[in-house]
Amino acid sequence: MTVIKDLPSNNQLEYFIEQARQTTAITTAVVHPVEGNGLAGALEAAKQGLINPILIGPEHKIRQASEEINADLGSIQIVNTEHSHEAAEVACNIVRQGEAQALMKGSLGTSELLGAVLHKESGIRTERRLSHLFVFDVPNYHKPLIITDAAINVVPDLYTKKDIIQSAIDFAHALGNEHPKVAILAAVEKVKANMQSTIDAAALCKMADRNQITGGILDGPLAFDNAISKQAAIDKHINSPVSGEADILLAPDLEAGNMIAKQLIYLAGAQSAGVAVGARVPIILTSRADGVLARLASCALASYMVHHGRKI
Template sequence: MARETLPQILESRTYDDIAVGDSAVLTRTLRPEDIQLFAVMSGDANAGDVDPEFAQSGLFRDVVAHGMWSASLISTVLGTQLPGPGTLLLEHSLRFLRPVSLGDTIHIVVTAREKFAHNRHIVFDCECRNQEGQSVVSGSAEVLAPTQKYRTRRAALPEVTISDRYARLQTLLARASGLPPVDMAVVHPCDAESLAGALAAAEAGLITPILVGPAAKIRAVAAENALDLAAHRLVDVPHSHAAAAMAVSLTRNGDAAALMKGSLHTDELMAEVVARSSGLRTERRISHVFVMDVPTYPRPILITDAAVNIAPSLAEKRDIIQNAIDFAQIIGVPTPKVAILSAVETVNPSLPSTLDAAALCKMADRRQITGGLLDGPLAFDNAVSLVAAKSKGIHSAVAGQADILVVPDLESGNMLAKQLEYLANALTAGIVLGARVPIVLTSRADTCETRIASCILAVLIAHANPPANHTENTR
């Protein structure tokens, strides 16, 4: 049942206006966000209320509402309907008879039972019944009724969006469920963040880390942060440059199926990756994709390239797009919608990015880019909002529902990704594509969630595209 429409004008009833037997009713249906919001506001994170797995093993075998959620609805009726604005709740006595489960519709009824003229108190019988007519809460409440009528507009409350990063991470983690862990060379994990992230991914069953770097330094970081290295292989090399070279060598030899950046500069690692004779090149241009799970967008969105290619040429953008399309298919998007971004949605010779966008779309028409639907140039709003696209008269299978955003250059892409992460609370993961193996390219500021999410992407790619399937670039 949908949440009922609430009256916008609230009007109180005074003590003299209320007769014994008068009643008021409110109806509510319990939603997951009701439980989450109540837990956040009250601090009551009882696992039986907020943890579905724990709840399945509990008394009720289901996620149930906090008991005081139902009690708060009684207060809502008293404060907004009967007696209404100006009411003071003095005392209540309630019995909680049955659990309220997700989807249950609760009818809250308060009925005036007794009035006391000497102090203008009224006692109300209170009952909450579920959709089957069963009583879930029963009791009474004593209030001080208002002495004069109040008529006021219902206060405009802020819209609340539930953004559960942990739940979104679990959804992503489920994609790798059942896949064996991937051997991953972790390059120079010589700070707490990179070492802890690798070990957390190992604990989650995603990777078998090979820690490549100065062994003494890695052990010192582990000791300082109470991290256990006993089960993990260390490859001792003297410094970060040697760690990058060794990690790439391990990958070329088949000892590792993925790479993960630790506490060294990106340029230092990527120089070894792209080395023509000893690196991990394939026939494709190497590029990076951010996977952003934004609470206000209905599906994960990919942003490319925001980390590797600074100002890609038209030919390089072709590879960047093809890498992203192939990757989107691996993570479950059969025909990804690709929006090629610019500042405007029309071709303008003064904006080179619009010319590139038009050429790339024609390349897709000629099967030089395959597997996705392309449209561009598109401004950002037209790419992600159907309303914005319609207002501009844009009719497209991509506009307003893009899966992949192709940015003009690294600067614009990096700013866009960071804005979504820090201002829109996006769960972020990143991966380097186009090399023989997937490469997790982390930042020092990345959270443990981001590192684990990025490892999930690497696992999915490694199992979908074993290194032997790549063709080495001999150019």
């Protein structure tokens, strides 16, 4: 795959998809795809050569959904289950047996799927905290932008943030970025005793100095403006190797990350894709509001992770 630094501007997600098409499709357990939108996304990804789907859920509902969207399931494997909870458990079991390289969310709640993933005995958790990564193609930013965590960890503590950052760095490595730059966001650029996000940022940077976090270049606390704009950093007299060149934005909490992500989509015209990391395999978490591009790009990102061969 072509490395991230070679990506053209303004069609970055399409480029990820094109590169993933040139590799072997990854076997993906699609959990409870009983509605047309979710099933169509999996089938389109299969058509594009990104995934080899295993459809897991009530077979009669899956086939009914396929009829509603006029899709031919052909020889695609279907594993029949009674309900969504069983589908999530069966999908995790398939992963544990080495028969699937990724999970894909169908028509069930994220919490239900992740509950099965994180189950102490039957799940596919690892020692690292599960987290979510958005990858954005922002029209007025010169490279892909990763934002984490905007979907799973509500109020992450210091050690959870450590895992979130390390997973994001490893993910960037899978995309071909050998030295990703991480901006640890807060409302201000100075450490304030009454602002926990700034204290965490300072601690995380020192953890990187002590090799507790590896593979990236960290700086923080940084406000959003001087993380993204070199000129904003200059105006505020901030000398940072990350300002204006951030590859990864670490949000202080889920609410902040989610707001940044949706503002980029709805106000800045950004395109996005996303995956959950920290389990044995990448988890493709798509929303019912996601379009075809987001679904395909999310599958492509999972493909990068699998073919990179790195546990993230």
